[in-house]
Amino acid sequence: MNTAHHPDTNVVDHLNAEWRWLCDRPTPATQIRGWLIDAGVLDQDAPHRLDELHELLQQRSKEQGRHFSDAWLTALLERAVGEGEQAQLAARVVLQAMLPGAVRMTRRCLRDGEAFADVAQLVIASLYQVVRRFPITRRRQQLARNLRLELWHLVSRELGREFAPSGEELPGEHGPVADEVSDPVAQAGVVLLASAAHTAGLHSADEPVEELTGARGELIELLVWALAQKVLTTDAATSIADHYRATGAISDEAAARAAGVSTAAIRQKRSRAVIRLRTAAPMWAAAA
Incomplete structure (x- = not known):
């Protein structure tokens, strides 16, 4: 070949x-x-x-x-x-x-x-x-x-x-993920995603890697891809990742205060990012 x-x-x-x-x-x-x-x-x-x-x-x-x-x-x-x-x-x-x-x-x-x-x-x-x-x-x-x-x-x-x-070393390569994910193949996938997400600023080192499974994992994987393909900016991807969390989601009010803008501006920014992501998602799915 x-x-x-x-x-x-x-x-x-x-x-x-x-x-x-x-x-x-x-x-x-x-x-x-x-x-x-x-x-x-x-x-x-x-x-x-x-x-x-x-x-x-x-x-x-x-x-x-x-x-x-x-x-x-x-x-x-x-x-x-x-x-x-x-x-x-x-x-x-x-x-x-x-x-x-x-x-x-x-x-x-x-x-x-x-x-x-x-x-x-x-x-x-x-x-x-x-x-x-x-x-x-x-x-x-x-x-x-x-x-x-x-x-x-x-x-x-x-x-x-x-x-x-x-x-x-790849983040999490020798961490506690083995205790949380019994299948080493699944573990490998989670570790890889954690590495990419950490580098992209979508997952911090102190967050448990087991959070990157299920629907949350699929969302982060899509966001990592969107950043690599320049579909989204880092700020736009981060706004989506921070808002759609099962636990510990950052409220729009808190995000607005941190950015020094209105809550409406935060929501509008995220809405535009979600629209771009939905438009590009079929290309991501086609590669799976």
Whole structure:
């Protein structure tokens, strides 16, 4: 797989275009279909198009859970860790299945002043490395979860080396979040979001990271993205983040006194920011 960066091309868009190209060709689908039938994952009624196979695998993984997911991932990862064109094809299908999660991780990794395309390039390259090097002979259970966790470990090291000041740890990396979030994959996502939100001024170091889950977490993730895409200014994003809190929300009166303006001006400012955010939200959702 070629992950070379083109200044005018987002690597995620490039991968999706490449995927559509693959899906229009019969040979990749025939190979993937044959591997999955030979492994007992699918039967002869399986679709003959790659995109339809991919959709079926995703749907049955949701319906049947980890055991089915482990079965088809094992069938492809056993080939993905090899050499040659077949290994690259198997890895490419696994990568496509994990691409939405990689996009979410990219958004949560963004810090002020960083371009989505640059961070996405790092995350996708790390994902491809994880898939191609995964120790499938030793680890055959909870594969999707372990792939995401391996990706988190690799990306966190790369971010610390390339995007953070020398010697700086990601906020919360060794904090109490492990006691609050039992799933290390979920923990990794919360830590990444806390890092991006802290850098963007939307989450202070003394706020519990577990607050960045559920609806609050989705809002902060959207605001971090909006700042990176220059949809909102820092003041506008902060006004939304401070107002829509489950606990400890800053009242309009207090915000007005702090800014030296009227309460009506604070509300009007936030209303304009919310309108801009709602207008741009479909672009954020489309990347998920």
